[in-house]
Amino acid sequence: MIDALDARLLLLLAREPRIGVLALSRRLGVARGTAQARLDRLRARGVIRGFGPEVDPAALGYPVTAFATLEIRQGRGEQVRAHLARVPEVLELHTITGQGDMLCRLVARSNADLQRVIDQVVGFEGIVRASTAIVMENPVPLRVLPLIEQAAHAARD
Template identity: 80%
Template sequence: MDALDGRLIRLLAEEPRIGVLECSRRLQVARGTVQARLDRLQAKGVISGFGPEVDPAAIGYPVTAFATLEISQGQGADVRAHLARVPEVLELHTITGIGDMLVRIVARSNADLQRVIDRVVGFDGIVRSSTAIVLENPVPYRILPLVDQAAAE
């Protein structure tokens, strides 16, 4: 990754609906250069999508929580399949330390969160869970500082 890749990613992140031609104009490089860079960044998995970012709170799910799950030995694949069927599960990570999986979930209210937790843990492969409700998100998911650093190296 170089400085031009970093500038291209930043431009696309700031203006996701911008076209290749406008990118080339703003970056002052040929359209073919922009297209080739985009193709390479996608092929390498650096750029994984161009879809809209949706705020769960804006569509009626203002409560976010993280659940740490302990699972029975050998049940990982079944638990992952179970969690993939729960719409309120936004992310699932396998982890080290206390617990085996970390799940980000959303709910319509604190009362609804209990329903979601019951659905998440209502599976024989899950032995124990611990849930933490998010109060504030002062540093939301971000990638551009990391892109800037990688492009500068």
């Protein structure tokens, strides 16, 4: 849980990611040390995971996005994770329930290049089967601002 000040801090950072601690403290109406302490605590708790730039893979030459559901051999999860971590086009990996064992978000330079990426992903003996879906459009990109706003509202109540 976060309190109202944490929520305001997170909202401000989400809207203005390049804001400095001094400006952050002034906008929040708190001492610089308080703002820094809150930032440090939120980072330590894993609420804030980083301050890096948000990079668009398409702008780097990877306009094709796909999701691959993988079925893996029992007892090979650790090795499959290590294998997939070495494939640069694997942007995310989740273990899941339901159909399949893992879900990966992949990128590629083209549909033909996607085949190369998939071959590299499944070219590991711990992966039994893969099912891939190509993303046509991303009308709601990854976002957390609505969650921060909801948490801020809950912190005020």
